[in-house]
Amino acid sequence: MPERRIVLENCGVIDPGDINTYLSRDGFRALEKARKHMTPQQVINEVKRSGLRGRGGAGFPTGLKWELCTKSPEKERFVICNADEGEVGTFKDRYIIQNDPFGIIEGIGLAGYAIGARKGYIYLRAEYHYLRDLLENAIEQAKTKGFLGEINDGSFGIEVREGAGAYICGEESALMESIEGKRGEARYRPPFPPEHGLWQKPTTINNVETLANIPHIIFKGADWFSQIGTQQSKGTKVFSISGDVEKPGIYELPMGTPLRELVEELSQAKDLKAVQVGGASGRLIPEEKLDTPLAFETVLGAGAIIVFSKDRSIIQVVRRNIEFFAEESCGKCVPCREGTQVMSDILRRFSLGQGNKEDLTVLEELSNAMMLASLCGLGQAAPNSVLDSLIYFRSEYDT
Amino acid sequence: MSDENLSLELEKLCVHYKRHDDLLSFIKKVHEKCGYLSPENIKNVASLWNISVGEIYGLTTFYSFFSTRPLGQNVIRVCRSTPCYLENCDVVVETIEKKFNIRPGGVTEDGKFSLQLISCIGACDQAPAMLINDELYGNLTTRKVEAILKDYEKRQANSFNMRGCDARKADCFRKLWSH
Numbered sequence: 001m002p003e004r005r006i007v008l009e010n011c012g013v014i015d016p017g018d019i020n021t022y023l024s025r026d027g028f029r030a031l032e033k034a035r036k037h038m039t040p041q042q043v044i045n046e047v048k049r050s051g052l053r054g055r056g057g058a059g060f061p062t063g064l065k066w067e068l069c070t071k072s073p074e075k076e077r078f079v080i081c082n083a084d085e086g087e088v089g090t091f092k093d094r095y096i097i098q099n100d101p102f103g104i105i106e107g108i109g110l111a112g113y114a115i116g117a118r119k120g121y122i123y124l125r126a127e128y129h130y131l132r133d134l135l136e137n138a139i140e141q142a143k144t145k146g147f148l149g150e151i152n153d154g155s156f157g158i159e160v161r162e163g164a165g166a167y168i169c170g171e172e173s174a175l176m177e178s179i180e181g182k183r184g185e186a187r188y189r190p191p192f193p194p195e196h197g198l199w200q201k202p203t204t205i206n207n208v209e210t211l212a213n214i215p216h217i218i219f220k221g222a223d224w225f226s227q228i229g230t231q232q233s234k235g236t237k238v239f240s241i242s243g244d245v246e247k248p249g250i251y252e253l254p255m256g257t258p259l260r261e262l263v264e265e266l267s268q269a270k271d272l273k274a275v276q277v278g279g280a281s282g283r284l285i286p287e288e289k290l291d292t293p294l295a296f297e298t299v300l301g302a303g304a305i306i307v308f309s310k311d312r313s314i315i316q317v318v319r320r321n322i323e324f325f326a327e328e329s330c331g332k333c334v335p336c337r338e339g340t341q342v343m344s345d346i347l348r349r350f351s352l353g354q355g356n357k358e359d360l361t362v363l364e365e366l367s368n369a370m371m372l373a374s375l376c377g378l379g380q381a382a383p384n385s386v387l388d389s390l391i392y393f394r395s396e397y398d399t
Numbered sequence: 400m401s402d403e404n405l406s407l408e409l410e411k412l413c414v415h416y417k418r419h420d421d422l423l424s425f426i427k428k429v430h431e432k433c434g435y436l437s438p439e440n441i442k443n444v445a446s447l448w449n450i451s452v453g454e455i456y457g458l459t460t461f462y463s464f465f466s467t468r469p470l471g472q473n474v475i476r477v478c479r480s481t482p483c484y485l486e487n488c489d490v491v492v493e494t495i496e497k498k499f500n501i502r503p504g505g506v507t508e509d510g511k512f513s514l515q516l517i518s519c520i521g522a523c524d525q526a527p528a529m530l531i532n533d534e535l536y537g538n539l540t541t542r543k544v545e546a547i548l549k550d551y552e553k554r555q556a557n558s559f560n561m562r563g564c565d566a567r568k569a570d571c572f573r574k575l576w577s578h
Contacts, residue, residue, distance in 0.1 A: 088480040091521040126464045127520040129533040164423055165463035167518055181422030182454075183461040242482035242523035249524045280481060280519075306482055306523075320481045324518055330461075 003266070004228070006236050007212045008252045011099035016134060019141040022102040028147050030219035031109045035151065038218075043114040044070070047214065049222035051234035056082055056170070056207030057278065057302040058377070059233075062214075065204055068194035069115040072202040079111045079120040080198065080205040084175060086125060086167040087279035088324060089304035092238040093208035095250045097131050100212070101138035105158060107211030109147060110218055112156045115204055120158040123175050126165045135160050167328035171376050172205045174330065185332040186376035207302070209238055229255035233295035243307035245269040253294070260290040262305065269307045274314065274392070279304035280321040281381035284314070284388035314393040318385050319347035325382040336379025339370040343386060350397055360397060364390060405432070406443060413447045422448060426458060426465065435466045463517060471506045471513035473551055476530040479516045482523035491527050492516065494544045511555055512548075 005011075014021040022028070034043050048063030069077060081104060085093040096104065108120040124132060139158050142148045148156055161179050163169045169178045173187035176198045197203020213235060217225045226234045233255035239262060242248045246268035253262060259277065263269045275285045277294070278301020285292060285299065292298050308317060326340035346363055349355045367383030374380045390397070409429060416425035425448070429440050436444075436459045445452040459465040475495060479488050492503065495514050499507045503516045522528035525537025529544075536547055 085521050086519060088519040089482050089523050090519075091523055094521045125521075126462075127517075127530065130535060159419070161421065162424065162427070163462070164427060164465055165517070166461065178423065181420070181458070183457055240523065242526060243485050248526075276481075304523075306485075308485070312485070316484075317481060320479075320484050324480055328518055 003252055004236050004254050005252050006216050006228075007096065007103070007209055007238055008099070008250070009216075010103060011095065014100060014102070016099055016101055017137060019102060019138070019145055022100070023145075026219065027102055028106055028142075028145070028215075030215035030217075031106050031113070031147060034110055034113055034218055040070070040114045040116060043110060043218065046222045047114070047217060050217045050225040051222075051229075051232075052210065052213055052217060052225070053233065053296060054207055055209035055213070055237065055302065057087065057281075057300075059296040059300070062206060062210055065194060065206070066111065066114050068192075069202045069204045072195055074202050075116070076201045077115050077117040078198045078201055078203040079108055079115065079117045080172075080175065080179070080203060081108050081120065081122040081211055082170065082172065082175060082205050082207050083128065084123050084125040084163055084170040085128070085208070085302075086170045086328075087281065087302050087304055088321070089240060089242050089276070089279045089306045090302050091240045091242075092250055092303060094128060094131065095240075096208055096212055096238070097128070097135060101135050102142065103212045103215060104208055105138055105142050106147070107206075107214040108158055109142075109156060110214045111204060111206060111211060115202070117204075118154060118156055120156065121179060121198075122158060122160045123163065123169070123179060124160055125163045125169070129162065132160060132162065166330075167324075168330045168376075168378055171378060173376065175205065176203065183330070185330045186378070188375070209303075230293065230295045230297065232297045233300070237294065237300065237303050239294075239303040239305055241267045241305045241307070243269075243305075244272065244309035244312070245307050255295045255300075256293045258291050258293050259285060259299075259305075262294065263290065263307055267305075267307070269309070271310045272307055273310045273312060274308045276306045276308070276317070276321075276385060277301060277304070278384075279306070280324050281378070281384055284318075284385045284392065286392040313351070314389050314396050315347065315350050318389045319344070319351050321385050322347055322382065325378065329378060329382075333373075333375035333379060335370045335373040336375065336382065339366050339374075339379065340382055342366060343383070347386075353398065355397060360390065408432070409443060410447065417448070422450075423458070423462075426455070430465055434472070435469045437467075441467075463515075469506065469510070472511050473532055473555065474513045474515065474530075476515045476517045476520070477503075478518070478520045478522065478526070478528050478530075480519035480523075482519075483527040486526040488527040490541060491529060491539050491544055494541045495548070498545065498548055512551075 044066050052062045053059040112120050166184045168174045169184040174184040178184040193203045236252050238252045276282050277299045282301045283299050322343045326344045329336045329340050331337045346359045367387050370379050441455050445455045506513045522537050527539045528537040
């Protein structure tokens with residue numbers, strides 16, 4: 001399947017600093033269409049029918065998320081755009097913001113209209129501070145053109161909030177804690193954000209890429225969108241490719257495209273040993289399984305693809321991953337806080353050739369305990385690459 | 400700037416950030432003005448915001464962009480996550496270590512540069528990459544890092560001479576370093 005640009009349609013074509021270039025490509029037509037000719041429920045129904053699922057990695061159905069939000073009797077509601085792109089190997093949101101900030105703003109505007117929110121936040125990671133002016137400028141221009149601010153009988157505004165360096169804040173409940181001015185620690189759930197979110201109000205949190213899909217769905221219709229992709233994964237996905245490839249970068253492909261096509265044909269990897277899909281928390285795919293299609297029903301995550309060539313030590317790679325989690329664990333729950341630390345020690349021993357059979361058992365037991373008992377996605381997903389390495393590359397753990 | 404002036408300025412800023420209910424940005428502002436979050440700063444923020452000192456301290460130690468010890472005027476953050484590791488980020492770190500004679504976590508003697516190792520900065524297509532303050536630098540090699548650092552040293556000298564710099568900031572730093 002060749003590349004297909006929907007989310008990235010305007011990237012490199014419009015001037016991200018000039019709203020007129022976005023308007024000339026049907027920009028904000030979807031928002032106008034919704035506000036003039038559709039009820040909020042119709043917008044939600046359209047998104048539900050499109051089959052769009054969250055692009056931040058978890059794949060929750062977006063329309064359903066919005067609908068849950070409207071079920072709350074509470075009238076003050078919020079939309080949050082999650083631009084805390086911290087997953088190792090992911091840089092698609094950076095690319096989208098850099099090239100088409102207006103598409104995101106239109107998406108947030110549509111989400112706000114659908115759930116009846118008057119306020120939207122963009123939570124931008126501190127590492128992307130250099131994108132802040134671009135975003136704020138885009139918001140300002142949208143306001144001047146009348147797409148934000150006072151609209152009909154209500155108002156809708158967007159504010160940029162910045163993190164201060166914490167991977168965990170990309171997790172939705174930790175992100176809300178951070179906006180509220182607290183340590184970004186994951187919350188116990190339920191209640192979920194559509195019920196008790198930011199400042200305990202109903203909130204919908206969507207990834208940058210998810211929101212960037214919305215204008216296209218509303219403008220061209222759910223039927224058009226749902227033709228693309230697989231049974232359970234509709235539309236396209238934006239992939240970030242790095243590691244041992246000739247052409248690292250951003251690629252947008254229909255859901256269901258085989259991993260091999262993306263890695264070998266498009267980004268031109270040679271002599272590869274394995275690919276990690278979904279960043280540090282993602283699955284490790286050995287070369288012989290490269291024909292796996294990329295979709296929610298198989299393997300996807302947030303679309304980070306890191307490629308490892310034959311001369312790489314898988315233990316070193318996995319160790320780097322776990323060290324990352326040990327550093328970024330928020331420390332609130334024991335399985336994650338202690339588990340990542342112990343794993344990191346064991347992997348260090350293996351990388352020095354000092355691991356033993358018992359260590360392997362501990363790695364496996366710990367992985368299972370963490371996946372079962374951790375409070376949030378960080379601890380639950382951290383052992384993925386450890387377990388996969390034990391299945392596919394056990395011989396490298398030379399004991 | 401005298402301590403009194405600083406507190407006055409913080410009080411004024413505080414009104415703005417309170418209106419937006421944005422504590423994190425306020426702390427960031429204090430951090431920016433003073434270069435780090437001293438025990439006094441933490442107490443100040445706590446009393447201005449009417450929150451316990453413990454809570455503010457908890458915040459400042461949670462986020463990696465906050466520091467409770469003085470940082471250099473320029474903070475170099477080198478990414479050491481997997482994609483940058485694959486592209487030899489260790490060489491970048493070594494180059495900076497050698498140039499400034501500091502270790503990760505350290506500050507140069509003149510207080511001009513800090514070196515930190517951080518998690519993925521989302522520039523994996525340009526690995527190895529680093530941030531200096533808020534600027535992103537990618538596809539780094541030893542030679543490129545040396546050139547960038549030299550440029551910063553030059554900029555630093557110019558900004559002190561020409562703009563009278565941030566006399567305020569310089570003053571603030573001198574005070575910090577004399578402790």
